[in-house]
Amino acid sequence: MTRADDILRPMRRTIDTIIDEDALRDRLDSGAQLRIKYGVDLTAPDLHLGHAVNLWLMRHLQEHGHRVVFLLGDLTTRVGDPTGKSETRPVLTDAQIDENARAFLTQVSLVLDTSPEVFEVRRNSEWFDRMPVAELLTLFSMTTHAQLMARDMFRDRLAQGREIALHELTYPVLQGYDSFAMDSDLTIVGSDQLFNEMMGRQYQQRLGSRPQSLITTVITPGLDGGPKQSKSLGNYIALTDMAGDKFGKAMSLPDDLTGVWASAYTTLDDARVAELTTASARGGRDARDAKLAMAEALVARYHGADAAAREREAFLRVFSEGATPETTDAVQLTSPVLTTLALLELARPDLSGSARRRLLAQGAVRVDGTLLTDPDLALTVRDGSILRTGRRTWTRLDLPA
Amino acid sequence: MTRADDILRPMRRTIDTIIDEDALRDRLDSGAQLRIKYGVDLTAPDLHLGHAVNLWLMRHLQEHGHRVVFLLGDLTTRVGDPTGKSETRPVLTDAQIDENARAFLTQVSLVLDTSPEVFEVRRNSEWFDRMPVAELLTLFSMTTHAQLMARDMFRDRLAQGREIALHELTYPVLQGYDSFAMDSDLTIVGSDQLFNEMMGRQYQQRLGSRPQSLITTVITPGLDGGPKQSKSLGNYIALTDMAGDKFGKAMSLPDDLTGVWASAYTTLDDARVAELTTASARGGRDARDAKLAMAEALVARYHGADAAAREREAFLRVFSEGATPETTDAVQLTSPVLTTLALLELARPDLSGSARRRLLAQGAVRVDGTLLTDPDLALTVRDGSILRTGRRTWTRLDLPA
Incomplete structure (x- = not known):
């Protein structure tokens, strides 16, 4: 050779x-x-x-x-x-x-x-x-x-x-x-x-x-399954995203792309990538575990194995294993489209307006793991999305049927 | 006004x-x-x-x-x-x-x-x-x-x-x-x-x-009646042409363009231009005289009235009035297309090859008033054209019928 x-x-x-x-x-x-x-x-x-x-x-x-x-x-x-x-x-x-x-x-x-x-x-x-x-x-x-x-x-x-x-x-x-x-x-x-x-x-x-x-x-599909990641579509993971954001976003990928992402964005070897692809095709818990493995490897490449393992654990605790966060409320929205600030007013009526803005400015507001900082950003919320405000407050967002 | x-x-x-x-x-x-x-x-x-x-x-x-x-x-x-x-x-x-x-x-x-x-x-x-x-x-x-x-x-x-x-x-x-x-x-x-x-x-x-x-x-037709003067077509009068060349070339213009040239290239007033146009249309001696007037005015603009009058006189003596130049021979060509040097060999068999080239180099060779300097230039000769070699030698070029 x-x-x-x-x-x-x-x-x-x-x-x-x-x-x-x-x-x-x-x-x-x-x-x-x-x-x-x-x-x-x-x-x-x-x-x-x-x-x-x-x-x-x-x-x-x-x-x-x-x-x-x-x-x-x-x-x-x-x-x-x-x-x-x-x-x-x-x-x-x-x-x-x-x-x-x-x-x-x-x-x-x-x-x-x-x-x-x-x-x-x-x-x-x-x-x-x-x-x-x-x-x-x-x-x-x-x-x-x-x-x-x-x-x-x-x-x-x-x-x-x-x-x-x-x-x-x-x-x-x-x-x-x-x-x-x-x-x-x-x-x-x-x-x-x-x-x-x-x-x-x-x-x-x-x-x-x-x-x-x-x-x-090679060009790899975006988080939404569209042809590629692009800033204007918001279907991407930025290099500067924090480890938790990278993990959460990777977990929002459609199951059938887990293998493709593992191939393009991780250092997992070809045999392991093939395993993940097969597991994803089986669906259910296997597919979820495959995606977890992909997300962990993806995060490890940028933030190291320890940080990646921590994010996996945190993700599982909150979204998958049914662990009870300190607070989990649900709020019923009348429309999926609203600004970040309007969402906070509905979800955290316990806080003052300035306290809500402070949370935003501190980078302490996320929906399904995506960081939100702009109070005037127009969001499109999915039914069952999780809003996190501060370290220990989660709110489920329900939309009309 | x-x-x-x-x-x-x-x-x-x-x-x-x-x-x-x-x-x-x-x-x-x-x-x-x-x-x-x-x-x-x-x-x-x-x-x-x-x-x-x-x-x-x-x-x-x-x-x-x-x-x-x-x-x-x-x-x-x-x-x-x-x-x-x-x-x-x-x-x-x-x-x-x-x-x-x-x-x-x-x-x-x-x-x-x-x-x-x-x-x-x-x-x-x-x-x-x-x-x-x-x-x-x-x-x-x-x-x-x-x-x-x-x-x-x-x-x-x-x-x-x-x-x-x-x-x-x-x-x-x-x-x-x-x-x-x-x-x-x-x-x-x-x-x-x-x-x-x-x-x-x-x-x-x-x-x-x-x-x-x-x-x-306005764009004015060339000497050959084509849409305009152009170097590549050789149908033009150069600003640097000598007075005699300008005169001779102007006289080679088709009769029906005399008025147009008088308008574009002389300072003759509009009334006189109109007269020349009318005279040209009558043909014969009137047309020739109109063209002489145009050519004289054209030359006068660049070289002054005296020089223009002299050129008119010289032109008439040689080409029009039947005056006998020192030598006027005729030579019978077998084809209208030939190089300058081949033409000189036919027309001036009395000269050595180097004497012919010297004439060319001295700018002493013209066909119908057009200066020829390139021995290898391919010419297309018209029946009855006049070749001038040196100050006083004219040769008429005859083509097969």
Whole structure:
């Protein structure tokens, strides 16, 4: 077995495609340190388990001595409306960029090793800020309109009669050039980034470098069984979620996805994943136990085995084993849709308004394990959901039949 | 009659459209000095009478105190292939750019007044060289893909399945920004530049300036009666042609275009143009005399009345009045298509090969007044054409019936 085999084998489970695998294997076999491009857009620093699949692959490569180059795409955060009239495109100030970068780094460091031997932070403004316009246009000249229009996102927008601004059309080129400028050997991305990273290969080749290899990863359904986790759908587990939230959310997954989640989001070995899949199919207590095992392994990866075991115990005590919390009331709601504050008023009439707001501010309010902090958030409550307020108060929420 | 009426009236004959005429009239009436954008691409400094229509309108405005800003588009001349492998896109060096700029200026100064009160030379690298990439992308964000695709040239290329490189797509934006950066009040262009100069209006408005007015000019048929003069068709009179060449070429125009040329390319008044048009329609000697009058007026505009009268006399002596040049031979060709050198071998068997090449190099070889310098150029000869070799040798070229 070659060194490349050895490194790639445990990665296969979450890899969808490898582009230019031969080159990747050569590089891994050579023993040289690979430079792995991890490019991010600074406007949305909110990572969930779906993103972490890629990060764990990078972490694995770091453990074999390879280097992740965390590339902040700060150039495009400074593209905006010079008249200052548009609310829709706020230009980020340098301070905001730094703040977002720090927030990103905090999240990334929950998975990646950030020691300087295997981690490096770069910004693409390093090369674009000193690039003359004529050179940028020269880069543009290596790509055609037809090639750009082949990109799904652009094609779909045209088909829907939506606008594409000219600067958006140039972004694949900029992202492609990044790969050349930072000397990327490999990048691990979602399939939505495949087009832009293929541009990277094209530009590296045109400019005389070895093209990077590409790995795309499997996409795993969200908590609601929908195609993937997404912030706008609220069907995700954030990397920054506390252990209890991660556990509770994982337990809300449909039974038939337990095996898929175990494969994508835990380090349980393939045999154990197969067992969990089979147990889930049997339903009932077996399915519940399989999901508990998945949730525990998921939490253990981020918070350690002890914390995971504790969360399992707490979960079982409250929801499964019929243990009696200090208080368990039920409240009858007239509608499933209401704000957090309205819910608290119904469920905790014993508290003052300011006491309720304090609970929210302290992070002491959860519905089915999901933390609620915004008093004005519009909730959609399911019949039988459990509201927890403070450490020891649980309220069951009943909806009209 | 307002000042604007007074200035615009003599211009109408060669104006096709005025965009935002009200703003133009206001500016002319105000008495302030207008800044007239005359933007050129430095890769093709070869001006002909068709280009000069616009220059003469600018010259007219200069005579009323307005300023022509001669804008060298040197940015795009430095866009090229960084690998140096492409022969098709040679990047111009700074020295070549300077040389082309000088060549352009020499030609332009045959029409425009280049005194500093009414003439200014700028380069768009002045603003683009110091523009950060983020600012350029911000400019791009103000234009959509759909808007660019509305341009005839792009639409036609797509329809023909031809490529559009991404940098070409950005050129209308760059040209539009030029109008803002140089503070243009007016630009006078061919209709092929209408789209890009409308971009100028859009960018001036977006960036908080008054949009420039636009004048497009009439397009006049070429010497061969084709839609317009063009270098590739060889159906044009160059500004740098000598007086005799201008005269001879003008006399090769089809009779029915004499009036149109007199209107576009001479200062003969409208009544006289009408007379020439009528005379041309009568054919015969009247038509010839009308064309002589047009050709003389055309030459007089560039070389003065005396030179024009001399050329008329010379033309009549040689071609029309049956005067005997020192030598007039005829040579029978077997095919109308042959190289310049092959033609010289047939027509001047008395000369050595090196003597023939010397004649070419000295600019002493013409067919029907058109200068030939390339020995390998493939000619298409018309029956009865006159080959002139040296100052005093004419040869009639006969083709098989």
